[in-house]
Amino acid sequence: MRIRLQLFEFEDLAWFPVVVRAGMMDYLRFMITHLHTYRPIVPLLAEGMRRTQQTQVLELCAGAGGGAEDVLAALHAAGMPAARIQLTDLYPQSAAWTHVRTQTQGAISFEPQxxxxxxxxxxxxGFRAVFSAFHHFPPSAAEALLRNAVEAGRGIGVFEGAAKHWLELVLACTVLPLAQLCITPFIRPFRLSRLVFTYLLPLIPLCTIWDGCVSILRMYPPEDLLALAHRADPTGRYQWQAGKVRHRWGPRVTYLIGWPQSVA
Structure with missing residues (x-):
């Protein structure tokens, strides 16, 4: 699916209720972690970290930290026992991040500001990484994000847990909302507000359906990711690669990753 529509997502809106945004982020964290969404890209991330001699991943736009625990465990299993992750976001999710930090005995930390x-x-x-969030940025801002990493001389990886396919839109409107209704009571840390805004006033599932569909429509395919990277790095200082990697059970992850040529 080549079409890209720059529609709005509720979670991007400054006025959007914090409690509903937090509920949506908690759900995404639960799903991404338990489906091991980002396991296929761990070899790419590990290579980038080794090339740049980094042991820390600096996660930008981290939301509730979805997938961080799973990625960290996979990095450790890939021969990087010293790997750590620091979470950051324009809208810090301190309650969710504190839970993740506790679960990992501090191997995942966060910037509270x-x-x-x-x-x-x-x-x-650290090696900068953006999981499930790069599509939020229109082309000019996406290019600026990559340029900021290039100007700082930092390695960067952009990872989207989908392949921009029509079937994913169908799943976002059917199977995933049903799954959300089933798993919400088991999401930790427990929040009464999450139950209220899922079952009594279902803003969390309704907004999740909209944002999930829009996320797929806003995603950049690999060729567009490479074009953004080359515009952000006009002198060719970086080595870039983009593509899709497949889970053993079917779904694919779209990625862009780059690091300075001088360390390649």
Whole structure:
């Protein structure tokens, strides 16, 4: 599916209720973690970290930290026992992040202050990664995000847990909402508000359906990701690659990854 529509997502809106956004992010974290969505890209991320001599992943636009625990475990299993992850976001999710930090005995930490992915503070170190969020940025901002990494000399990976296919839109409107209704009571940390806005006033599932469909329509295919990267790196300082990798059970992950040529 080549079409890309720059529609709005509720979670991007500054006025959107924090409690509903948090519920949506918690659901995504649960699903991404338990479906092992980002396991297929761990070899790529590990290679980038080794090339740039980094042991920390600096996750931008982390939301509720979806997939961070699973990615960390996979990095450790891939021969990187010292790997750590630091979570950042423009809208910090401190309650969810504290839970993740506790679950990982501090191997996943977080920056409590808001972090703009287009202007990352110099003191936040690590191989930059964006999971399930790059599609939120229109082309000019997406290019600026990549350029900020290039100007800082940081490696960066962009990973989307889908392949931009019509079947994914069907699943986002049918199977996934039913799954959300079934798993919500088991999501931790427990929030009474999550139950209220899922079952009594179903803003969380309804907004999740909309945002899920829009996310797929906003995704950049690999060729567009490479074009953005080359515009952000006009002098060719970086080695870039983009593509899709497949899970053993079918779904694919779209990715872009790059690091300075001088360390390649």
């Amino acid at each position: 808001a972090v703009d992915a287009l202007q990352v503070p110099a003191d936040l170190e």
